[in-house]
Amino acid sequence: MTNSHLTLILRTLSKKEVRDLRKWLHSPAHNQREDVVELFEYLVKGQHLYEDKFLEKERVFSRIFKKERFDDAKLRQTMHFLLKTLEEFLIYQEQQSDEVRARMALASVFRKRKLDRAFQKAIRSVEGLQEQATYRNEQFLRNEYLLQLEKYSFYDGKKRTTEMNLQQVSNALDLTFIADKLRQACAMTTHQKVYKTEYKIHLLDEIISHVEAEGLLDYPAIAIYYYGFKAITSPPGIGEPYFLQLRNDIRKYKGLFPKHELRDIYLMSINYCVAQINRGQDTMRSELFDLYKNGIDSQILIENNTLSHFTFRNIVNLGTALRQFEWVEDFIEKNQRFLPLRYKETFVQYSKAKLHFTKREYNQAMQLLAQFDFDDILMNLYGKAMLIIMYYEQEETTALDSLLESMRTYIRRKDIIASYKALYSNLITYTRKLVRINPYDRAEIANLRKEITSANPLPEKDWFLEQLAKL
Structure with a gap:
């Protein structure tokens, strides 16, 4: 069971999610099998999910079906039902994570049941939530489109004298498409530069022209990816003004994007800086260092309590090159705990060697390099x-x-x-x-x-x- 789908998913759950899943399993609406509850409780106890000896099938079976003879098929059936219930729980969690989308689903139910007053009340609630939404990324724009579409679906079929919101539907769809297309274009362009592959990105010239002509750069979800795309696709020496505007917009709109998306934005900016440095533009080193420092201080570059060993190494290389020795030493000590365990010792030793080397403490550096x-x-x-x-x-x-x-x-x-x-x-x-x-x-x-x-x-x-x- 060490690498079973069930075990791998359970390892990703937070303590709160484990508590919520326990309540879910005890609800007859979601689960009516006691063996499923028993298996869950066994797996989440102590270190059972992380040590192979606790995941041996015979051992697990003996804890769930006491005094019964081992039956692999029976255990697999219990695992199947627990996995199925776990997946339903995760789906519910994901749906509830976007309150606007969840309330809109309720409005849709009322519309389909022709409960007009209930629909109007629900849709006003959605509009209020949308106005107060923390983030202003593509998902916000998409929710606005779905909101307008839901209102149109309600109006359609009513009296023909009813004022329709078709223009709002069309405008919201345009904004959603443009923001999403620019975001994907940035991802595809960055990927093809790094991995030397080719993608066909259609309609980009038309979209760029439309954004500029219609003044759509007041929308953070469009501005960030417009400037990012222009920076990474402009010829050498031409892209820097776009990057600087991107940098300013990141600072300005930082709180309007969820952490996982902000991380992608930082990585896009970091990749731009690296490309310019590789072309000999050393002035970008300080820009890159500021991105790294800010990304670490705000933990944007730390995902699931883990910092990429490549990012760790790059930060050390850059910080020592800029002779920020005290900061680098502090960074190594404070952030090595976020390194994946299999890389931790090697990358910490390398980082310390790099620090000694740059400070011209060659004996210490050579000793550390010789160990690995x-x-x-x-x-x-x-x-x-x-x-x-x-x-x-x-x-x-x-x-x-x-x-x-x-x-x-x-x-x-x-x-x-x-x-x-x-x-x-x-x-x-x-x-x-x-x-x-x-x-x-x-x-x-x-x-x-x-x-x-x-x-x-x-x-x-x-x-x-x-x-x-x-x-």
């Missing part, structure tokens, strides 16, 4: 990049030459995203040139400085220029 062989390709490349610099500065020529050759082989053999392959191939190339340069040939040094300055992408560019200045 990173499974992650990029972690390996990051670690090797640090070693390259430390070997060069400590004049460990033989070790450096061996590392550069092994790193070139590693890049050639591994399936690495093209942008990272170019980044670290350039690191190897220019390190070899730096090692082999004649320190007394000023023209050769000047040429290499010019070459490094224009090289893109190239990590640790400032370090290369610093070493040339020492020659």
Whole structure:
């Protein structure tokens, strides 16, 4: 039962959801089987959901059907009924989570039963809830469309003299479609840039023109994704004004989006900044760092009490590059608890190594790097990049030459995203040139400085220029 659908779902429930589900199971309207209640109580007790020994079928069966001989089919039947009831509970929860949609469903019931007064009362309640809604995202616009559509359905079939709300229905549908289309366009564009795939995104030119012509940027659900789309699709150097407006709108409308959607908005903005930095636009580093700091402080980037190990690493890399040492050290200590357990030790050790390395505490950094062989390709490349610099500065020529050759082989053999392959191939190339340069040939040094300055992408560019200045 360790990886059964039932067990996996139960593990995601909060303490409150467990309490609510218990009440649900004890209601005859939802469940009339005592064995289902027994199985539920057994599974949610202590660590039963998380330790394999407690999930052995024979053990579970003996707790539910005391003194009976093990019957796999009987246990599976009980599991089936518990799963079915659990799914019904989750559906109900999801429906009730949107009060506007739930009350609108009641209005629809009254309309279909031709209870006009009850319908009018319910629909006024919906309108009040809609006006007071916290969020102003696409779901808010969609609820407005459904509200207008429900009112139209009520009016339709009445006396033809009744004023119809067809224009409101059409306007609400347009806003819903535009907001949703722009959001999907942002997601698709970001995905195809990262994974080098191609999507056909129809009607975007028409939508962009309509948004601009009709002045629809006062709607947060449209403005955020309009500026996001314009930023990530504009040519280099053209998209920054759109990004800056996006940044301002995020600050302005932050409270108008649910956390899960706000997280996607932050990630879209973060991906834009990363792309610009990879093109050599270093001014975006501070923008990116502010996004990360704000995302961590507000826990927007922490989902289900978990912080992505990739995000953790990227924050450490950026913070140390900006020499925010105290903040980075504090970040590592406070936020390592959010790392997935399987990555925690490795990523914390790497982060501390990065911190020591940037502070030029090379002995401590080397000791930490020597303790781990990173499974992650990029972690390996990051670690090797640090070693390259430390070997060069400590004049460990033989070790450096061996590392550069092994790193070139590693890049050639591994399936690495093209942008990272170019980044670290350039690191190897220019390190070899730096090692082999004649320190007394000023023209050769000047040429290499010019070459490094224009090289893109190239990590640790400032370090290369610093070493040339020492020659």
